[in-house]
Amino acid sequence: MYCLYAFNGELMCFVHVLLNGLDMAEKGMKVSIVFEGASVALIPELEKKDCPFHKLYMKAKSQGLFDGACKACSVKLQVKEDVEKSGIPLIGEMSGHPAMSDYIEKGYKIITF
Template sequence: MNKFAFFAFNSNMMCFQHILLNALDLADKGKEAKIIIEGEAVTLVQKLEESNNKHYFKAKERGLIDCICKACSASLGVLEYNQSTNIPLKGDMSGHPSMEAFTKQGYQIITL
C-alpha cells in the first residue's frame, strides 16, 4: 500500500491534527497521501487558515489537501470562506467527494 486518502469528518481539532501529521509522515516516506475535508471538519478550515498551524500550512503547500466538501460547506455556512482558500471544493457524489473516485485510483481510504 502506497496511496492513502484521509477523509476527515470530525470537527475535533486534535483529530484533524493527527490526520495532518500522518499525511505528512507518509509523504515524507515516499507514499502518496491526500486529505479530504468532509462533514463537520469543513468548519475547521477557517480556524486553520487563520492560525499558525505549521502542519496545516505545510500540508497545504505540499498539495496534500486534495479538497473540501462542497455540500457540507454549504450546509454548515462556510462555503464562501472555503471557496476563498484555493483548496478545490468537490462534490461529484451528490455534492460530496466520492470515496470511489479515490479507490479507483488505488487509494486506501482512512476515515476519522
C-alpha cells in the first residue's frame, strides 16, 4: 500500500503524481493520493474541462485514488469551497493537516512529491 503525498503546486509536477498513481493502480497496487500544501490549489484548475490534464485527473478521480485534500492548506490558499465542490474530502486530523502517521499505522508507505 502506498500513499502519494503531493505538496508541489506546479501542474507539470502534479501530472507525475497522477501518472504514477494510475500506473500503480493498474498494476494492482493499493494507492491513495493526498493533496497537501500548494497542490490543493490545483484542484480548481484540474476540474476545468479545458485544462490539458483534466481527463487524466478525472480518470484518477473516477478510480477513487484521491483520499483527500488538506483542510488547513485549502483554507489558507482560499480554495476550500472549490475543493468541496470537487467532491474530494477535506482531511486534517493533525492541526488541520493530514497526518502521515495515520497512513503509516495502516501499513502505507509514504511517497512525497
